[in-house]
Amino acid sequence: MQLHQASWPEIEAYLERSKGIVIPIGSTEQHGPNGLLGTDAICPEVIAKHAGDEAGFLVGPTFNVGCAQHHLGFPGTITLRPTTMIAALNDWIESLVRCGFQRIYFLNGHGGNIATIDAAFAESYANWSLDGEACPYRLKQANWFTLPGMMELCRSIFPEGEGSHATASEVSVTYYAYPDAAKDVAMEPKIAPSGGFADAADYRARFPDGRIGSDPSQATAEKGERIVKAAAAKLIEDVEVFFAR
Amino acid sequence: MQLHQASWPEIEAYLERSKGIVIPIGSTEQHGPNGLLGTDAICPEVIAKHAGDEAGFLVGPTFNVGCAQHHLGFPGTITLRPTTMIAALNDWIESLVRCGFQRIYFLNGHGGNIATIDAAFAESYANWSLDGEACPYRLKQANWFTLPGMMELCRSIFPEGEGSHATASEVSVTYYAYPDAAKDVAMEPKIAPSGGFADAADYRARFPDGRIGSDPSQATAEKGERIVKAAAAKLIEDVEVFFAR
Amino acid sequence: MQLHQASWPEIEAYLERSKGIVIPIGSTEQHGPNGLLGTDAICPEVIAKHAGDEAGFLVGPTFNVGCAQHHLGFPGTITLRPTTMIAALNDWIESLVRCGFQRIYFLNGHGGNIATIDAAFAESYANWSLDGEACPYRLKQANWFTLPGMMELCRSIFPEGEGSHATASEVSVTYYAYPDAAKDVAMEPKIAPSGGFADAADYRARFPDGRIGSDPSQATAEKGERIVKAAAAKLIEDVEVFFAR
Amino acid sequence: MQLHQASWPEIEAYLERSKGIVIPIGSTEQHGPNGLLGTDAICPEVIAKHAGDEAGFLVGPTFNVGCAQHHLGFPGTITLRPTTMIAALNDWIESLVRCGFQRIYFLNGHGGNIATIDAAFAESYANWSLDGEACPYRLKQANWFTLPGMMELCRSIFPEGEGSHATASEVSVTYYAYPDAAKDVAMEPKIAPSGGFADAADYRARFPDGRIGSDPSQATAEKGERIVKAAAAKLIEDVEVFFAR
Amino acid sequence: MQLHQASWPEIEAYLERSKGIVIPIGSTEQHGPNGLLGTDAICPEVIAKHAGDEAGFLVGPTFNVGCAQHHLGFPGTITLRPTTMIAALNDWIESLVRCGFQRIYFLNGHGGNIATIDAAFAESYANWSLDGEACPYRLKQANWFTLPGMMELCRSIFPEGEGSHATASEVSVTYYAYPDAAKDVAMEPKIAPSGGFADAADYRARFPDGRIGSDPSQATAEKGERIVKAAAAKLIEDVEVFFAR
Amino acid sequence: MQLHQASWPEIEAYLERSKGIVIPIGSTEQHGPNGLLGTDAICPEVIAKHAGDEAGFLVGPTFNVGCAQHHLGFPGTITLRPTTMIAALNDWIESLVRCGFQRIYFLNGHGGNIATIDAAFAESYANWSLDGEACPYRLKQANWFTLPGMMELCRSIFPEGEGSHATASEVSVTYYAYPDAAKDVAMEPKIAPSGGFADAADYRARFPDGRIGSDPSQATAEKGERIVKAAAAKLIEDVEVFFAR
Numbered sequence A, B, C, D, E, F: 001m002q003l004h005q006a007s008w009p010e011i012e013a014y015l016e017r018s019k020g021i022v023i024p025i026g027s028t029e030q031h032g033p034n035g036l037l038g039t040d041a042i043c044p045e046v047i048a049k050h051a052g053d054e055a056g057f058l059v060g061p062t063f064n065v066g067c068a069q070h071h072l073g074f075p076g077t078i079t080l081r082p083t084t085m086i087a088a089l090n091d092w093i094e095s096l097v098r099c100g101f102q103r104i105y106f107l108n109g110h111g112g113n114i115a116t117i118d119a120a121f122a123e124s125y126a127n128w129s130l131d132g133e134a135c136p137y138r139l140k141q142a143n144w145f146t147l148p149g150m151m152e153l154c155r156s157i158f159p160e161g162e163g164s165h166a167t168a169s170e171v172s173v174t175y176y177a178y179p180d181a182a183k184d185v186a187m188e189p190k191i192a193p194s195g196g197f198a199d200a201a202d203y204r205a206r207f208p209d210g211r212i213g214s215d216p217s218q219a220t221a222e223k224g225e226r227i228v229k230a231a232a233a234k235l236i237e238d239v240e241v242f243f244a245r
Ligand code: NI
Pocket: A031, A039, A040, A109, A110, A165, A166, A167, A170
């Protein structure tokens, strides 16, 4: 069940049986020569939809632009400042709590969001902690790619060149979601360099085509499907534990 | 061409021939007994995609949660505070300008966003005006439902009960976009009451099922298709003028 | 009755009979070769005073600097950023509500303020809507120049060159308010160009002497008086409806 | 010369001979049983106008709502939060500097504003200091009632009951400015209690009618005139030194 | 008793007998050729510790970076923007109040902090005043160097060259606190110039080695000890009055 | 070398040979029945001082209050909201960069700070990335307790009951720093429960005396000394690599 395709009476009925919701959260940022700019939003969106359809939980709208300042050296990237993202997440959380939700699970697709989502949660809880009142809701984030067993699965599918940005796996997932958007691009070098980075200029200097440690030319829709299904299964388990807490 | 399905080299190539982009912007809010919570985001998204595919301009990611405080009396609604939305829009604008875009056209699907988008534009321009430097980019917003001829068209398709919120037209557009999400719900009264509102409690008291002045039980995917095509044609004209300015 | 000339016991007594107040709100910005920088604040101030004196309602202090970034190419202009204005308006509103007011009517003199005032209202209501409590007060804005019949009146007094910025009407109103400040300046061209604008540099390039579409050399104190009296009468009607709601 | 009654070409001409401006800054807050709510804004406004007319310097619009949280126990009081006031002052300063002003002198009428104005100045300078660039403008604040000799003068006119809030002097100045607004109210006790305060509830408990240490029933327009003229003379001296620095 | 060396059960026990706490607050900024960058934090810290140990009141952690934009022309200086400091102070205050404290006394070591601390207090009280509720706590700030009799004592110890920044007294206090950090530097000129300043560039131009009006080469740990003991005695008196209020 | 005990000419000289600085950063929060409220600030402070003294690098003032909302159920805890902490960190960073530093290494003592420090770094870099300029400085954070080999060392010293909050190791480090502050308290149960938490009420319910998984009654100053020396050695290695980058 997807919130954006539901009516409010349908949500009202859902809230009778569950107070939980899953929000896909990602980024709009370069993903190398053959990766989609929307990769990090598309992956959690498609995985959450799969899982929600199967397990019957509600999936909210996708938070599709996140913290991507380091990718701004590549056109098409859009970023929020971390403080803007904290404000936006808190408005989403307040709204959902106002509607009756008490368990909000953010399924994240972008490593660069993790810290800011955590800070946003602390900002949210701090209002209750400073007021001396018990907070009636719980917040959780998890990356689809670090759900139990997922890293192992991805590395087994792509023994070489899975990488850490514009990974073979995430590109596969997007090709599964949008087969027509698959792009056939030769990679040079085959496997991109690895390492850390600071701002956008530093990133572009270190990773000239945007990839980190990956060879996403291996990506296929078929492999993406396999990954989506495995991740959806793991997500269902994790969500059920969280909603029941 | 849709940014979230493009790679950065494709955007780089696009920027060689155009500095313009269209951003669908909407809201996630109740749309009456048979309308989708995502209606105001879905409508500009589908119209912009249609137009962009035909005319070859770039469509960015959808800004899918806007100013909807007055709908919070109905579950499923999510709002940004206006100041949060101004901050977020300015981060999007700064990012797109940094990438090389100079004409940013927001195709809006929600009346409650108009003022805040305008304020966000003034906030953006103010930085340049206070610095005493000429701003190198231009911003524009337009509602899909007030593009030239659209109001007339919608009222000709729905001579009675088009209304002003959860309109027969916008629900039709979403049914065209997501036929499986169409909902068959009887409306009582047939045509909802009209009028103004203040906060969420006031809104719910005046408009108990969320509609204003509309009878969206008339909505069909076929009518939605007609509206989308007409709006896309008008959008293309408007975008071309704006990009050429 | 004007708040700034009243004592607190007088306001306490007023609140016994009415919970309503009118706040003139304008801008400090260039108004062409013969217009006063304070025009947009002076006009609602003098109209509100007239009306308040006649009808016995309370007029608060004038919010005299607004959103005028586009006029910063002309010396003497002062602007608030929209987000600053939203913060300031919310502090005014909270204060007035704290004092017991429940109907706050902003009589606006500046087109550039409209969006930001609307956004400020949504910001104010959002606090209640997100808390799930009914907001006990109501906010309204209206431009003096769009009160019922005013546009027609102004265009009948100035059939040519009324314009849309530094209008013949608004300059007349200020000459009525401050006869000694009337300035005799020849206009070249007689009627200024019309059109849209973005930032301050863009504005100054399009409208070199600051006027848009107007010939304010026609302005006189006598015509101003006529306009003030007509606007005050319309304001009284509108305020009474709003206070009674 | 008053900015709000001048045209932009007049300001342009003024800037040829001076880069200085005086901004009256006050508050809208209770001033006891017979004092005007606008007292703290009216006093610097009338003194600055007097001085500006005589000495030929420019007086800007009045910043008429300041930091008055402690007076909110009395109806008619309006406050800005200190952080809002800092933001607003910085927008005013940026605008004036953008226009060409380099010496901005705030003539203050309210003790409760002093700290926040100082903090706003530090906020403004900090931008330059952190950038490592020399700030091209200078900011100054002075209270009209602490200009050289003014305290002595006021206490010589009112040997008893001058006080520190709703003072006999400031009420006199407003009666001189608005003779029709003079109010004849018996004071009980004749001289109000003195002391410190924290928030609005604390203030109202300590000072039940709003006065601190004063007997403003002694106020007359004639005494007000004497005070205005003396303060204007001192202001001229101070402003000339500041503008020449 | 120092909070940072206490356990939470010890604080819980302390709160049984007192609701008061003293917070040393200073700055990290240049203090001339032989003064420590931490001077303004160290002085209130050591005085508060002395006093707290003797009188048994609780001393909180030191707020060690304050408003020092004007010193940024000298390396080692760190500043907060005033609005940042207001936010931080309000978080400290909210936390302490949440823990049960009702009297928070800031012992300040830096003149440049005074205005911003005052503004922060007004920001804190404003929340209660605007809500119409009585604030249950009280806030106070005092500079160690203006406690009763301290200015006289310091000027009697250093009849010449006490000065107003990098004073002989404050440098003495830090040498008493950290004898090994005492620095033997010749001053040229012996007594530094005096006067005002604006931003960092202005400050450095007027006061090339950072001192204002002082000759801190007279500083000794012995004199520092005398000052600390005198200030601690005065602090105890002031704190006891404040806690008892 | 410690910045707060240095003079500005000493920092100027230091900058001739190094552009790097280490900032200890912690929290003021409950640390169980025998742990100091300042533990998380004291630990990085003492380790950084040790290392800086040995290796000759500069140690800045300690950022002593961090993100501790979850500990507010225990008196003595002070928190910043994450957004406040981001603002404060950015002011510190801007100041240090303005002074000439180009490598800023935050040695952290509190797990709850990690996300917010990361977000603050992204906020800082974003300004450069959005401007399209290369950021001239680099930021790094590291926890003293996760420096290479430290976790192993701590668990070898305390094979049972090291825990994850109010750990035996961190309490030992503070006892080494402040032997007089060592507290002899029996723990019940011997080893505290483990698990996650949300807000302050949730934390206190799960961990009634504040500890998580630890038995800090094993803490001794001697063990603390061993830990400090080991951590200092590892810190020197890590700092040298970072400064040289
Ligand atoms: Ni990715």
